[in-house]
Amino acid sequence: MDRLLVLVRHGQSDWNLKNLFTGWKNPDLTEQGVAEAHKAGEQLRDLKLSFDVAFTSDLSRAQKTLDIILEELGQTGLETFKDQALNERDYGDITGMNKDEAREKFGEEQVHIWRRSYDIPPPGGESLKMTAERVLPYYKSEILPRVLAGSRTIVAAHGNSLRSLIMDLEDLSPEEILKRELGTGTPIIYRLDENGGVVSVQDLAD
């Protein structure tokens, strides 16, 4: 049985381009982001992959990325579940702030801690651990059972919601996940065993 799980971070958003903390805000894809989503779809098509079910967040940059990928695969109208459990990590009070300006104001180290520590949240926002605490229950109750039943599954979501899932899938330590950066619009292809363990992983960025 093909237990296929493809994860893809949305293409570049307007706020990625402007270098702003984005979180739960809802900027659109840039032209480059749209192009990245088309490329992701083409890459999956070249690998002759297709899907039985899709999952995405409540945010349009991820939904549009998924739509474009499905269009490239000739699979528009595929059964799709949208849920805010897959949303980006909430950046709280620093949402909308420029990342360079935040470094000037709060210091390089503090901003790095807010962006990449495991369990220290930015003020009023979510840490990666808190993000995992909503992503993983949703993954385990809604996504994984479908993958294990043989439904080929694609998940279009966000840098940090996917990092929290990858940490669990690949059994990474908080130190290891800190260093893991996900490219915009770049699919990662997993094949799972009957218990949900990873048999193989192929990051199309490599």
Ligand SMILES: O=C(O)[C@@H](CO)OP(=O)(O)O
């Ligand atoms: O701004 C954000 O919401 C995220 C993803 O773009 O940024 P970071 O890389 O700081 O986690």
